[in-house]
Amino acid sequence: MKVALVTDAWFPQVNGVVTTLNQTATQLRHLGYEVRMVTSEGKVGIPCPTYPEIRLTLSPKRRIGRIFSAFLPDAVHIATEGPLGLAARNWCQQQGWIFTTSFHTRFPEYIAARFPVPVSWGYAYMRWFHGAADHVLVSNEALAQELRERGLGRLCLWPRGVDGELFRPLPEEERLAHLPGPRPAFVYCGRVAVEKNVEAFLSLDLPGSKHVIGDGPLRADLQRRYPEVHFLGLMRGETLARHLASADVMVFPSRTDTLGLVLYEANACGVPVAAYPVVGPQAVVENGINGYLDEDLGKASLAAWSVSRDACRTAALVHDWRRCTEVFASLLVPARPDSLNAFPRQDVV
Structure with missing residues (x-):
């Protein structure tokens, strides 16, 4: 079966959407699927306002038509609502093709945090965009319920996984050597x-030391205002895994993430998580098992410090990318009538 995955978010970006789609494409190929990634990689684009790591493809409609006409996918999945995703959506509708989409990011809230644009306007666009899809894939039931209340329908659960070979615990002596500052x-x-x-x-107000792994538009300002914090910059691969495994607690202060793959990654390293009890962390963290959730983030951080590192890893390894991809594949739909032959009957939902 030939599958086209369309996304505005792709390498060299480092985020959960890119990780999810890369892992999904890799696992689909292992399962015998032929996968065509439709991305902005290598194409002329402009930086997304306030998120320059994302390059927005210019005039992608003609390119989408050329790719789809040549590749003739049996299934089309549109992962993002940007220019590429929009062009793929519109092209499929014009051709009478059926497709699926996924909801990864609360862009209405992100835009409203930066510009005077009502969140309701953003969700009106989301309802319109995803309303044309046969299925809308979401990472957890709490998010699905929230989106139902905002008027989105045809929601299906597509869980996420973790690379337990890359994200793994370190020997204690090595773990204590990577991060500067007191414990x-x-x-x-x-x-x-x-x-x-x-x-x-x-x-x-926490004992020990605080560390920030990552980069972004607020880094310079926050680094100036919090000189006691260790800002370690953007990391990837083994370097990221080693530094994450060196933590005593991974603190996740976001209230807007729809899941947060880094929660699984921290747990796979044996690191407990502290977070607010909101959509995203609620789907991952069980108090006392792999971290703590509390409206008092400081209280959650101190409580998480006592959680068993072995239990954290055990909880994370339940989330396997292959099994997640099998769920994804089961939710694909035939793009065209002549695609039906590519689908095992039990895979069509």
Whole structure:
């Protein structure tokens, strides 16, 4: 079966959407699917306002038509609502093709945090965009319920996984050598931007030391205002995994993430998570098992410090990318009538 995955978010960006789609494409290929990634990689684009890591493709409609006409996918999945996703959506509708979409990011809230645009306007666009899809894939039931209340329908659960070979515990002596400053080491890992609420972590009165792994538009200002915090910059691969595994607690202050793959990654390293009891962390963290959730983030951070590191890893390894991709594949739909032959009957939902 040939599958086209369309996304405005792709390498060299470092975020959960890119990780999810890369892992999904890799696992689909292992399962025998032929996958065509339709991305902005190598194409002329402009930086997304306030998120320059994302390059927005210019005039993508003609390119989408050329790719789809040549590749003739049996299934089309549109992962983002940007220019590429919009062009793919519109082209499919014009051709009478059926497709699925996924909801990864609360862009209405992110835009409203930066510009005087009502959140309701953003969700009107989301309802319109995803309303044309046969299925809308979401990462957890709490998010699905929230989106239903905002008028989105045809929602299906598509869980997320973690690479337990890359994200793994370190021997104790090595673990204690990576992060500067006294213990315990409380670490934030993610984009340093307004929607991540990083200052809620930086302003906590905690023992030991605080560390920030990541970069973003607020880094320079926060680094100036919190000189005692160790800002370690953007990390990838083994370097990221080693530093994350060196933490005593991973603090996740975001109130807007729809899940947060870094929660699974921290747990896979044996690191407990502290977060607010909101959509995203609620789908991952069980108090006393792999971290703590509390409206008092400082209280959650101190409580998480006592959680078993072995239990954290055990909880994370339940989330396997192959099984997640099998769920994804089961939710794909035939793009065209002649695609039906590519689908096992039990896979069509």
